[in-house]
Amino acid sequence: MKTRTLGKDLIVSEMGLGCMGLSFSQPPFPTKEEAIKFLREAYEQGVTFFDTAEVYGPFDNEELLGEAFKDIRDKVVIATKFGFSFDGKNITGVDSSRENIMRAIEGSLNRLQTDYIDLYYQHRVDPNTSIEEVAQVMKELMEQGKIKHWGLSEASAKTIRKAHAICPVTALQSEYSMFWREAETKVMPTLEELGIGFVPFSPLGRGFLTGAIKPGHIFPEGDFRNSIPRFNTPEYLENNFKLVKYVEELAEQKNTTPAAVALGWLLAQKPWIVPIPGTKKIERLKENNSGTNVMFSKEELENIKKMLDTIELVGHRYNEATESRVDK
Secondary structure, three states, X not given: OOEEEEOOOEEEEOOOEEOHHHOOXXXXXXXXXXXXXXXXXXXXXXXXXXXXXXXXXXXHHHHHHHHHHOOOHHHOEEEEEEOEEEEOOEEEEEOOOHHHHHHHHHHHHHHOOOOOEEEEEEOOOOOOOOHHHHHHHHHHHHHOOOEEEEEEEOOOHHHHHHHHHHOOOOEEEEEOEOOEOOHHHHOHHHXXXXXXXEEEEOOOOOOXXXXXXXXXXXXXXXXXXHHOHHHHOHHHHHHHHHHHHHHHHXXXXXXXXXXXXXXXXXXXXXXXXXXXXXXXXXHHHHHHHHHHHOOOOHHHHHHHHHHHHHOOOOOOOXXXXXXXXXXX
């Protein structure tokens, strides 16, 4: 697989892997042994960029990556995240205080069985801790060799600028896909200006763009999508399915799958974009990776944008509680 560069010099596979679903948010989950085997198979397929977080589980997800990559640590790029507080395994809120960051970094290093983290994201902006203070702590962790790069998640352009001025930001991780394009106007111009990479999560619209989620779809108990208006409101799901039909048309034209088209389209937007689709199945991983082979001409991209602009999508991507943690 080809590589891309995030920020100044973080080289990663042009398609990453979001590991959250292996232990969090989207059951059913594989066994530990199955998850570790899957992660190694992903590496064998050319993926070197793996995304996790202490909150996934909590804590279990990082342990999976630690076990899977302990003997090839220098061959993979691991991104993890801090920024939540816990009571045992219960999430109690956002917290990017120096004290909580120091707790988080030691825990992540231990669970990942490593002495450094390649890319350390603030998972959500903490309204009670200035981003300048967070950036200063990141600078100190870099000087100590505990992290190589740092990034932000779901941060506004204003916050990105403030953080970058203190300690250069390597990447922003936020939602971006044909199903949610707010980033195009909200943050991407700032990222391009500052030379910051973009790592879109949910690049397949939480599975919607694959065509597997049709009107009337029932999600299993515990699935995060049950709390999302776009998915838990039948009329929204039915209305938005017209986007899926359009993606399916594009896939037919390109002789590939809707997932590959959706991911190929993302890669075509900017050379500093690296999607991290999540999956637990090797056949889906191969399908996602095939998106790196889907090419679009400038004219095709312009026509796709025109069509996407005409498709009216309804329903929000988050529930109120989750939306309240997004930096505006």
